Amino acid sequence: MTCTFERCTGISASRMQLLCHLYQSEEISQTSLQKLVGIDHAAITRHLKQLEAENMVIRRTSPQDNRFTLVKLTEYGRQEILTLKQEREQFLNLMLHGFSKQELTQLSTMLQRINQSIDQL
Template identity: 35%
Template sequence: MEGETTEDTFFRLFGEAAAQLRQGFARSIGMSVQRVQILVRLHRNGETSHSELRQTLGIDGASITRLVKELERDGLVQRRVDPADNRYTLASLTPAGTRFAIELRERHQDYQERLLDGVDKQDQDRVLQALQRLRDNLNRGDADT
C-alpha cells in the first residue's frame, strides 16, 4: 500500500493472517469461532463457570449465556448452578460434547497440517523464533510503561 512502511506491511499482513486463521477452521466446520472456543475450553478444563469463560475468552456475559444455552440445546453442554455459590452457573460437556470436542481436535490437527503443506520445518522454526522475539519485545515494552 502506498506510504506503508515495511513494519506497517508486516503487522498488517500478520494481523490479517491471524484473523483468517482464527476464523478459518471454525468456518470450515460450519461453526462460530466462539462456539468452538467454548467447546475446546470445556474439554481442556472440565466444568467451568460462565464467569470464567467470559474472562478467558473475552466474550461478554450475555453472549456466553446465549452460546452455552445453544450448545446445551444441541446436547453438547450441560449447565448447573454452582453448589458453592448459587449466583454462578457452571457449564460442562455432555458425553456427546466430549466426543464432539475430540472430533474437533482431530479435525483441527488435519486442518493445521493442510495449512502447513509446503512450509518446511526450518521455515516454521524461523517464524516461531520471530513470534517469540515479538512477544519478548512486547513484554519488555509493557514492563517499561
C-alpha cells in the same frame, strides 16, 4: 483465516476455544469461562445456550452459591470436541503445507515474539 477455519470445521474459532477450555475442566463457572475466553457476558451466554440446545454442554446453578452458573461438557460434547480437534489439526496441516521445517520454526519464533509484544501492551 478465521472464515476459512469456520467453513472447514463448521465452528467459530471463539466457540472452539470455549469448548477446548471446557474439555480441560471437569466443571467451571460461566464467569471463569468468560474470562478465559475473553468475550463479554452476552456472548458467552449465547454460545452456551446454543451448545446446550445441541446437547454439548450442561449448565446448572452452583449448589454453594446460586448466583453462579456451572458449565461442563456432556459425554456427547466430549466426543464432539475430539472430532473438532482432529478437524482443526487437519486444517492447520493444510494451511502450513509446503513450509519447510526451518520456515515453520521461524514462523513459530516470530509468532511467539508477537504474542510477547501483545502481552506487554
